[in-house]
Amino acid sequence: MTGPVLAVDQGTSGTKALVVCPERGVLGSGYAEVRPRHRPGGLVEADPGELYDSVLAAGRRALAEAGTDVVALGLANQGETVLAWDPATGRPLTDALVWQDRRAEPLCAELDEHAPELRQLTGLPLDPYFAAPKMAWIRRHLTREGVVTTSDAWLVHRLTGAFVTDAATAGRTQLLDLDHVRWSPRALDLYGLAGERLPEITDVAQPIGTTRAFGPEIPLTGLIVDQQAALLAQRLTAPGAAKCTYGTGAFLLAHTGERPRRGGSGLASCVAWRLAGTTSYCLDGQVYTAASAVRWLADLGVIGSAADLDPVGGAVPDSGGVTFVPALAGLAAPWWRGELRGSLTGLGLDTTAGHLVRALCEGVAAQVAELADAAAADLGTPLTTLRVDGGLTRSALLMQTQADLLQRPVEVSALPDATALGAAALARLGTDPALGADEALPPWQPAAVYEPRIPADRAAEHRARFRAAVAALPGS
Incomplete structure (x- = not known):
């Protein structure tokens, strides 16, 4: 299936959407602002409803400007932002705790003796930046009801009814066994999250479900965390090169190939993406x-x-x-x-x-x-x-x-919206298994x-x- 795709990048301070045609480039764009709340003590929260509404608003604006139907949807997400929600209704049970939120520092301090084990298992240092500490904090202090996940799983459920997360986003939780790309019972146990219902881990490009949230039915076929989407869009698909995205924060990623590289220089080791069952890895700072x-x-x-x-x-x-x-x-x-x-x-x-x-x-x-x-x-x-x-x-x-x-x-x-363009490439790959990554990616040249x-x-x-x-x- 060929034709334009809708790509949505749901970010910390706003959501950007593009309609991207493989032959004609960007046909339409839309943006909707999000205003996270910064509270004393390092607390950073967002209204989940505002996140979802921003996805709809930005996507609809891009489609209206493009004036054309699309064949697929790709969605990029914030990564480490989490919330609890009711899987029966999709209703949020808590605010979204944004990736910058530091309230889980005491919980991390309790786990300090297990930090080396967690780092070896998941590739990530023990820090409240990642999703698992905030998920555990929600379970301790806010609610035991529903499910607690990264924001992408909730957005995808609202859009399609599916309960999934992609391998790259799962790698931002500190609950993923990095070598085997599956949920780690040991990490879940350490965080007090054993028995939690967690989303299915998917490839970053595959059919997930369909949505009518933007009008006509659109299949969701691309799903990835934001920084890895930008790494892909920059065509950094082999070891030896790095990119840095300067957004709310600055994020440097370096591709390391098909095996995780656990170095001693202070960087996280994580999943870059999983395509057609093959996992690529990266270093992240x-x-x-x-x-x-x-x-x-x-x-x-x-x-x-x-x-x-x-x-x-x-x-x-x-x-x-x-x-x-x-x-x-x-x-x-x-x-x-x-x-x-x-x-x-x-x-x-x-x-x-x-x-x-x-x-x-x-x-x-x-x-x-x-x-x-x-x-x-x-x-x-x-x-x-x-x-x-x-x-x-x-x-x-x-x-x-x-x-x-x-x-x-x-x-x-020269690509001003690399994250969204990475999500667009994955949406194309998810609709056409015969397509190669090089064919789906936009041409790269420096501005x-x-x-x-x-x-x-x-x-x-x-x-x-x-x-x-x-x-x-x-x-x-």
Whole structure:
């Protein structure tokens, strides 16, 4: 079956939908905002109804703009966001606990002696970022009713009635046996979730069910977690290359082949995708706050929006000695110190808005560079380039800073919505088993390439100052 497909990327701060034709490209797009609630104590919640409504609104807008029927639907999801819900009615029983939520830290502390076992079993460090700690917290503190799952399983059930999750999303729970790609009884037992009804684990491209939520009946044939969708869309389907998506957070993934690679550099090892029964794996590292750090700076009145990064930051030649650690929702890979909070140091009476913007860009870029170095160490070979996508790649200041601190070329994707395009490719693959991944993926070419403009010794100085600021965080 050929023809246009509808791809929906349900993200943290909004849902983007595209109608994609294999011959004519993007025919229509739609967007619906989502506003998660940030509460004291590191709590981040979302209204499940708002998530579902955003999927419908964005999808319907894309279809209306395209003015054509589609043959399939692909859905990308947030990954580690969880909720409890009634499988008989689809009614949410709790708010959605967003991936940034830190309330399960005490639960993780209780399991600290089992952290090495869990990491070997699931590939993931013990951290409330992942789904299982939040699922266990819901069972302890909110409800024992219904099922507790990642948000994709609930969305798919609302759309089609099926009770499934894909292999890549299952790998974000810390309940998946990484080597065998099946639910782990041992991990479930450690989290107090033994006996839970869990969704069936599917390939990322296969028929799941059908939906009439957007109008005419559409088969759902593609399902994947957001960052792995972007990895696929960037055509990084073999070991040795990496991508970074700059969205709410910044997420670096490096393909490792058909065997999981458990390194010692602080990155998570997880499923990239499972296609036609064959599993591919990747290394994964995170900066929890990227665009959300920009929004924080805007909320303080330093800038108006992300569009101000370049003009405001470009008004000064450097950060004026200010150093920013972007741990506003905890310090992620490669340190995994979620209890730590961010810092701005080196402030003076001469510090301007431009210096703060520069420091923010340098802080995000420095942590991404740490992730890239960790991936290279675990892969045993340097990364030659970094492919990037996401909204913040529109900032030339941030991208140049990234190339400078990484000391490698940074290739900015010409695909502005890589995650949705990855979901679109999987929707096509799910409708046509004879189609190869290379045939289903959009052509890839960089819209811009940023080469390092500062010498290696100066980049090393910047990164040493950043690492010193991390080491000086209270509680570290």
